[in-house]
Amino acid sequence: xxxERSPIYRQIAEQITNDIVRGTLQEDEQIMSTTQYAAxxxxxxxxxAKAFQQLxxxxxxxxxxxxxxxxxxxxxxxxxxxxxxxxxxEVVEPMVHEARIxxxxxxxxxxxxxxxxxxxxxxxxxxxxxx
Amino acid sequence: xxxxxPAPGIVPPxxxxxxxxxxxxxxxxxxxxxxxxxxxxxxxxxxxxxxxSGKTTLLSVMAAFRRPESGTVLIDGEPLWENPDLTSQIAxxxxxxxxxxxSEKVSEAFRYAAWMRPNWNADYAxxxxxxxxLPTKQKINKLSRGQRSALGIVLGLAARTxxxxxxxxxxxxxxxxxxxxxxxxxxDYMDEPRTFMLSTHLIEEMAALFESVLxxxxxxxxxxxxxxxxxxxxxxITGPADRVDAFTTGMRVIGRRSLGRTASAMVLAALPSGQxxxxxxxxLDLAPIxxxxxFVHLTGGAPLVSPEPPSTEDRx
Numbered sequence: 001x002x003x004e005r006s007p008i009y010r011q012i013a014e015q016i017t018n019d020i021v022r023g024t025l026q027e028d029e030q031i032m033s034t035t036q037y038a039a040x041x042x043x044x045x046x047x048x049a050k051a052f053q054q055l056x057x058x059x060x061x062x063x064x065x066x067x068x069x070x071x072x073x074x075x076x077x078x079x080x081x082x083x084x085x086x087x088x089x090e091v092v093e094p095m096v097h098e099a100r101i102x103x104x105x106x107x108x109x110x111x112x113x114x115x116x117x118x119x120x121x122x123x124x125x126x127x128x129x130x131x
Numbered sequence: 132x133x134x135x136x137p138a139p140g141i142v143p144p145x146x147x148x149x150x151x152x153x154x155x156x157x158x159x160x161x162x163x164x165x166x167x168x169x170x171x172x173x174x175x176x177x178x179x180x181x182x183x184s185g186k187t188t189l190l191s192v193m194a195a196f197r198r199p200e201s202g203t204v205l206i207d208g209e210p211l212w213e214n215p216d217l218t219s220q221i222a223x224x225x226x227x228x229x230x231x232x233x234s235e236k237v238s239e240a241f242r243y244a245a246w247m248r249p250n251w252n253a254d255y256a257x258x259x260x261x262x263x264x265l266p267t268k269q270k271i272n273k274l275s276r277g278q279r280s281a282l283g284i285v286l287g288l289a290a291r292t293x294x295x296x297x298x299x300x301x302x303x304x305x306x307x308x309x310x311x312x313x314x315x316x317x318x319d320y321m322d323e324p325r326t327f328m329l330s331t332h333l334i335e336e337m338a339a340l341f342e343s344v345l346x347x348x349x350x351x352x353x354x355x356x357x358x359x360x361x362x363x364x365x366x367x368i369t370g371p372a373d374r375v376d377a378f379t380t381g382m383r384v385i386g387r388r389s390l391g392r393t394a395s396a397m398v399l400a401a402l403p404s405g406q407x408x409x410x411x412x413x414x415l416d417l418a419p420i421x422x423x424x425x426f427v428h429l430t431g432g433a434p435l436v437s438p439e440p441p442s443t444e445d446r447x
Contacts, residue, residue: 042314043317043339047339
């Protein structure tokens with residue numbers, strides 16, 4: 001269930017943020033308790049609590065005393081903004097860098113992206129490599 | 132020091148174990164060499180160590196099954212030895228699943244436990260026996276190895292003692308029963324938080340259960356850390372050998388392997404994100420290290436197969 005080599009609390013935090021970004025977890029929705037997480041994933045409850053604490057510190061979750069943890073209003077927008085930034089830094093820029101090394105022109109990448117996205121570049125889908 | 136759990140309003144915890152300067156010699160062997168540490172109450176701690184590292188001796192001392200040659204064990208500040216008020220609060224289950232008289236039936240062992248343990252929970256014992264398919268009408272000496280393990284687990288958990296110590300009790304269990312054991316410990320721990328100490332060689336399987344780990348090596352405490360903190364510090368760095376070595380200079384390298392010009396070094400270092408990016412920019416791959424691998428390297432590593440022994444001195 002987890003990549004056992006990485007601290008589990010980070011993976012749990014990641015899963016929760018993924019659920020928020022996808023909309024599976026809505027704002028002000030209660031998330032499962034540390035106990036439920038621990039039993040489900042067979043982990044120490046302190047590990048689950050650590051993940052929750054990190055998300056509380058980051059402003060993604062908030063605590064209601066004696067009730068549980070909830071998704072902070074605005075958490076999704078906040079996460080999306082962060083992920084957009086990360087997307088360019090971690091996906092786009094390395095891709096451009098790699099393309100330059102192996103000699104793929106930018107125009108070809110753009111065509112490919114448009115195809116993948118289903119954009120109207122219909123007939124040109126095989127363009128480029130074919131001879 | 133404070134308790135690991137920020138649980139306001141909970142009754143003063145029992146189950147804080149202080150091991151102070153404990154040494155034990157067997158003939159020429161120093162099984163425990165001036166061992167000192169404190170186990171905070173209401174935690175699940177994993178005791179890891181290679182065969183012969185002193186785990187069983189240590190646990191026997193912590194359970195007052197053995198008086199150490201020197202040093203003391205305190206429970207909530209009180210000396211444990213010859214203190215029945217305290218020893219009754221500790222359940223210590225060894226590999227075979229501890230029982231006094233093996234010619235008795237399982238149900239009689241339960242009755243004896245009920246008499247001995249003030250918090251014995253008979254309903255819970257029956258449920259656990261069912262989970263582990265333990266035949267309660269069977270005589271103990273007729274049980275299989277796995278059933279003996281299961282008996283030990285039931286005796287240990289249903290005793291509901293503030294301190295529960297399992298010494299490789301689960302070795303005889305098959306995989307489904309080991310999962311059932313992990314589930315049972317967790318459920319019971321969350322139901323009634325208390326101090327658990329478990330020794331194991333099945334590190335990969337049990338790692339997620341441990342809030343902290345204590346690594347014993349040749350009778351000494353090699354590490355006593357929160358599991359997640361320890362995991363957070365282990366990094367394996369793989370790439371061109373010269374760059375790996377340059378990057379890891381001055382770090383605590385606990386293992387190094389090489390394949391042609393590629394090297395992989397395992398270091399214990401809390402790398403700040405700047406340094407991580409620097410490494411990645413230099414073409415190095417950073418990956419976390421599993422607890423079992425950390426353990427193997429911290430306790431001397433796997434038998435060396437590479438012709439060049441890793442040494443920090445002769446690095447470029």
